[in-house]
Amino acid sequence: MAKEHLGNLELMVLLALLRIRRGAYGVPISREIAEHTEREVAIGSVYAALERLERKGCVSSALGEPSPERGGRAKRYFQITGKGVREVRDAQRMLISLWQNLGPQGESA
Amino acid sequence: MRSNHAPVLAAWLVDRFCGEPAVAGDLIEEFREGHSSVWFWRQSLIAILACSSARIWDHKWLTIRAVTMGFLFAWIVIRIGMKEIVHPWWDAVAPPAWYPAIALLPWLVNGWLIGRLHRPYSLAMVLAYAVWLVIRSAPPVYDAAVDAFTGVGAGALAFELWSRASSLLIMICGGVLSSTRLVPRRSSHRAWKSHRIPAASAFFGCRR
Numbered sequence: 001m002a003k004e005h006l007g008n009l010e011l012m013v014l015l016a017l018l019r020i021r022r023g024a025y026g027v028p029i030s031r032e033i034a035e036h037t038e039r040e041v042a043i044g045s046v047y048a049a050l051e052r053l054e055r056k057g058c059v060s061s062a063l064g065e066p067s068p069e070r071g072g073r074a075k076r077y078f079q080i081t082g083k084g085v086r087e088v089r090d091a092q093r094m095l096i097s098l099w100q101n102l103g104p105q106g107e108s109a
Numbered sequence: 110m111r112s113n114h115a116p117v118l119a120a121w122l123v124d125r126f127c128g129e130p131a132v133a134g135d136l137i138e139e140f141r142e143g144h145s146s147v148w149f150w151r152q153s154l155i156a157i158l159a160c161s162s163a164r165i166w167d168h169k170w171l172t173i174r175a176v177t178m179g180f181l182f183a184w185i186v187i188r189i190g191m192k193e194i195v196h197p198w199w200d201a202v203a204p205p206a207w208y209p210a211i212a213l214l215p216w217l218v219n220g221w222l223i224g225r226l227h228r229p230y231s232l233a234m235v236l237a238y239a240v241w242l243v244i245r246s247a248p249p250v251y252d253a254a255v256d257a258f259t260g261v262g263a264g265a266l267a268f269e270l271w272s273r274a275s276s277l278l279i280m281i282c283g284g285v286l287s288s289t290r291l292v293p294r295r296s297s298h299r300a301w302k303s304h305r306i307p308a309a310s311a312f313f314g315c316r317r
Contacts, residue, residue, distance in 0.1 A: 026135035043135050044156025047127070048163045055167075063131070069141060071120060073134030 004056065006091050009049045012037065014058060014088050017080040025064075025075045026050075050078055058084030115140040119153040125288055126232045127160040157236075164233035175227050175234035176241045179280075182219045191215060209272075216276040220283025228288075235284030239277055246273045 006014070016032040017024050026043045029050075033041045053059045064075040080088075102108060115137045123133040136156070140149050165172050191212055199208050223238055224231035250269055257266040 026131060027138055042152055042155040042159070043139070044123075044127070044132060044152065044159040047129065047132050047156065048159040051160075051163060066130075066134075069138065070134035071115065071137045073130040073137070075134060076129065076131035 005094075006058075006087055007049070007052075009041070009045060010053055010058075011088065011091050012041075013046060013049045013053065014080055014084050017059065017078060017084070018088065024078050029078070053084065054078075056083075056087075057081060058087055113141070116146055116149050116153075119150050122285075123153045123156050125285055126157040126236075128229065129160075132156050132160070161233040161236045164230045165237050168230055168233075171227060171230060172234060172237045175223050176238050178226065179219055179223050179238040179241070182215075182222060186215045186219075187212075213276060213279045216280040217283040217286075220280035220285075221287045222283075224284040224287030231288045232284055235281060235287075239281055242273075242277055242280070 012033050013029060016029045019032055020028055026046055030041045030043050030046045033046070050059060050061070054061060058081055059078050060081055061076050061078045064077055066072050066074040120133040120137060123136065124130055127133075133153075133156075136149060136152050139152075195211070196208065199205070199211065220235055220238075223235050227234040250266075250273065253262070253266040253269040257263045
């Protein structure tokens with residue numbers, strides 16, 4: 001079976017999870033991505049990416065306690081798995097390899 | 110002054126369509142940080158579309174089954190049953206003006222059936238069928254628009270738009286009904302009774 005590569009948003013979500021480490025849920029993940037990419041990421045899109053990543057085995061999740069300031073809804077905490085870390089490293093290697101022999105403007109040297 | 114209540118209807122729809130309470134919880138948390146009701150509605154719609162499209166993409170065969178089932182139901186019950194049998198009989202026994210209300214009932218049943226038979230992806234499948242209905246509505250609406258702009262029948266365009274939009278909305282309502290527990294569970298009865306009902310303005314996210 002062909003290896004399934006990470007999408008752009010999936011890679012950003014995994015990197016955000018690596019940066020946050022503990023207590024990562026929808027809000028801090030989307031803020032972390034927004035802070036570093038300077039564009040707003042909808043929470044719904046972040047959850048869709050997290051759902052895909054969880055199915056691929058790249059993240060695991062656990063439900064917290066419901067709180068009144070969230071309308072009685074619980075937080076879902078996410079954590080990157082060993083497979084997720086390997087996928088990020090693979091993506092990094094692949095991108096570095098593609099960048100090699102390219103000039104600063106992207107022209108081939 | 111900005112209301113402290115996030116739009117309850119939008120949060121409820123996110124709960125129904127995404128099936129994950131944490132999504133609406135995150136949106137409510139962000140809303141309390143100072144975002145507007147318009148922001149909340151926009152984020153809710155994005156969340157609904159993102160959750161549903163991911164499920165449609167991941168379950169293509171189930172989507173094809175849902176759309177085929179909806180199409181067959183509409184063809185047999187609505188096109189043949191309602192138009193050929195019920196409509197002529199209805200005109201003879203009751204005021205014809207009431208017929209549109211009766212004609213919308215099968216659409217409610219159609220959405221309900223699609224939702225009921227495609228659990229746990231009920232609402233994603235209902236939305237997939239809704240997209241199919243919109244695509245299928247394009248040629249007749251286009252023809253009616255051409256007729257209206259050439260001055261042949263302006264009323265026909267309004268009727269075409271109204272009837273298709275209302276049947277689509279009623280069909281989605283049927284799907285939402287299929288995934289909603291109308292009678293609360295026995296164990297959650299006390300929590301339901303003690304739940305503070307928000308003001309009407311909060312329900313639609315209006316400013317006070």
